[in-house]
Amino acid sequence: MRLGFINGLRGFAILAVVYHHFFSRFTPKSLGAIDIGGLSVSPYTPLFNGWLGVNLFFVLSGFVLALPYFDGRRDFSKPGHTRWFYKQRAHRLLPLYYFSVIIAMILARRITMADEPFRDLLLMATVTFNFNEATYSPVYNWVLWSLGLEVWSASYSR
Numbered sequence: 001m002r003l004g005f006i007n008g009l010r011g012f013a014i015l016a017v018v019y020h021h022f023f024s025r026f027t028p029k030s031l032g033a034i035d036i037g038g039l040s041v042s043p044y045t046p047l048f049n050g051w052l053g054v055n056l057f058f059v060l061s062g063f064v065l066a067l068p069y070f071d072g073r074r075d076f077s078k079p080g081h082t083r084w085f086y087k088q089r090a091h092r093l094l095p096l097y098y099f100s101v102i103i104a105m106i107l108a109r110r111i112t113m114a115d116e117p118f119r120d121l122l123l124m125a126t127v128t129f130n131f132n133e134a135t136y137s138p139v140y141n142w143v144l145w146s147l148g149l150e151v152w153s154a155s156y157s158r
Helices: 004-022 052-070 079-112 117-125 144-156
Strands: 034-036 039-041
Touching: 004 052, 052 144, 079 117, 079 144
Parallel strands: none
Antiparallel strands: 034 039
C-alpha cells in the first residue's frame, strides 16, 4: 500500500532539515508575533525549528515499518520472518551507512585528527557509537547520529 502523503511529509522534513543546517543562522532573530483573528502567530517559528524534520523522519520511518504488520500483510509468527525483516533493513540502511562512514573518515581524518581513531572505527563499524556519550555525534560526521539511531530503531520496531 502506497500512501502519497508520506512522500509529501518526507519532502517537508527534508526541506526543514536542509533549511536548519544551511540557512537558519540567517533567519531574523526577531520573533515578532502577528495577530491573526485573535491568534498570535510567529512567522519565524517553523524556520527556527527545522531540526524537527529529523523527528518527523523517525516517526514516518516507524509508521512505514509498522504498517504492513498492522494490516496483516506481514507478521513475525515464524523465526524466518524476523530474519527476513532484519535482512531487508540491513540491506537498505547499511550500504549507505558504511559508504558515509568510509568517506567521512577519509575526508575528516585530515581535519579532525581524532584522539582515538581505532576506537571510533570500531564503534562506527559496529554501529554502536550512539551508546557512548563521547562518540554519540561522531567527530568524523556528526550527522551520522541520526542514521545510527535509525539502524537501532529497527531493532525496537518489532
